[in-house]
Amino acid sequence: MSRAARLLQLLEHLRARRQPVPGAVLAEQAGISLRTLYRDIATLREQGALIEGDPGVGYVLRPGFTLPPLMFSEDELEALVLGARWVASQAADPELARAAQGVMNRIGATLPTALRLGVETSGLFVPRRAHAVPAAPWLPALRQAIRAEHALWLDYRDESGAATRRRVWPFAMAFFDHARLIAAWCELRQGFRHFRADRVVDLADTGARYPERRHALIRRWRAHMHAEHPQLETAADRS
Known part of the structure; x- marks a missing residue:
């Protein structure tokens, strides 16, 4: 820490x-x-x-201490509330859901009374979907590997059901409505690959850092995506 x-x-x-x-x-x-x-x-x-x-x-x-960086406008607070509620209900990652709730608790504890009341009684909600994306026990390990730039052993079944075990360098994860998508460099295929989270059988952190920095991988991936699909704008292009 x-x-x-x-x-x-x-x-x-x-x-x-x-x-x-x-x-x-x-x-x-x-x-x-x-x-x-x-x-x-x-x-x-x-x-x-x-x-x-x-x-x-x-x-x-003593009461009254407020951290200066946590002074947000009402629009900013509503955006934070909505985003945290989406993560808590849609991310299919219990640890991330608890972290989202922790963020809101921390913000609420440092806000003046009027703004705190606005957060606690916000009318912006994220309904749970009838067919929610199931939680996967390895999601926290995946997020940690992305953060630490660690290679992973990935057990995966493709659309036809064929099983493979490969070593990958994960650098991003996309949270789509219908699925979660992992972006990684695949040592087996020697190229960028996207893996559907619901087809992952298991993964394990190797504990070893991959030889390229995450930001460099993202840069190369973006260039690759533009070359393959020039009409496609990736989420990374908007960040």
Whole structure:
């Protein structure tokens, strides 16, 4: 976990308590030493967090502290709410769904009362589809591999049912209404390939970083897609 993420997590622990929390408890929750906790408390205080308390007494966060980057307009908040609700209901990835809910909880905890009420009572909803894309237990491993630029062993069945095992370099995943699509460089075919998530039998992270950076793969993939389908605009072109 990065230090920035750890500081945000520490703020969340403090916000959840009304009474002073012993430093040892906070350190245990964060998985850090007491000395590191004291440094983190000092850093948050320097950033304007109103944390009261001392070693041996405990710490409590006074209400009213708002992180400046989380000041959004009403339109921006509605976009965040809608996006988070879509991920929670449509992504077919339980870990990603929990992360989306965590984002909304964090935003709600730092907003002024009026804006928080608007988020909590937003009238923008994402209905569940009658035929939802089934969850796949390996989706978190896939996202982690994309993030870490790791090669994967992929067990796959094509449209005809033929099974193959191949080593791929995943660099993107598209969330279509009817399916999830994995974009990767395939060592077996020595080219870019797209794999339907519902045809993946299993995958395993090799733990080894593939020899090319993800942004370079995406650049080459975009050039390949334009050459093969000049009329097609990819999602990456709009980002």
